[in-house]
Amino acid sequence: xxxxxxxxxxxxxxxxxxxxxxxGELLVDLSLVGQQAIGTWLMTFLDAxxxxxxxxxxxxxxxxxxxxxAAQSGATDFTAFxxxxxxxxxxxxxxxxxxx
Numbered sequence: 001x002x003x004x005x006x007x008x009x010x011x012x013x014x015x016x017x018x019x020x021x022x023x024g025e026l027l028v029d030l031s032l033v034g035q036q037a038i039g040t041w042l043m044t045f046l047d048a049x050x051x052x053x054x055x056x057x058x059x060x061x062x063x064x065x066x067x068x069x070a071a072q073s074g075a076t077d078f079t080a081f082x083x084x085x086x087x088x089x090x091x092x093x094x095x096x097x098x099x100x
Contacts, residue, residue: 003045005022006022007041008042009037009041011038012038015031019042032048041055064081067082
């Protein structure tokens with residue numbers, strides 16, 4: 001299985017960027033996204049950037065990955081990783097039916 005890992009650009013060259021991720025620093029191939037500004041968040045797979053993502057999305061993905069780590073360690077309470085787990089799920093507007 002291949003998981004995407006968010007990584008933030010620390011230094012950028014034409015083809016590669018030095019980035020920081022939850023697993024430390026890595027050299028990321030920029031072939032698919034081009035040069036990026038320092039501070040940009042990238043979704044990386046196998047040390048290659050596949051997509052530019054927002055900081056908010058990077059935080060959410062890192063929380064989900066931390067939850068996976070916790071699950072592998074035997075945790076059963078995941079509310080610390082997902083702020084919206086303690087609320088009732090809501091249907092999106094387009095799926096709600098109008099009362100007759």
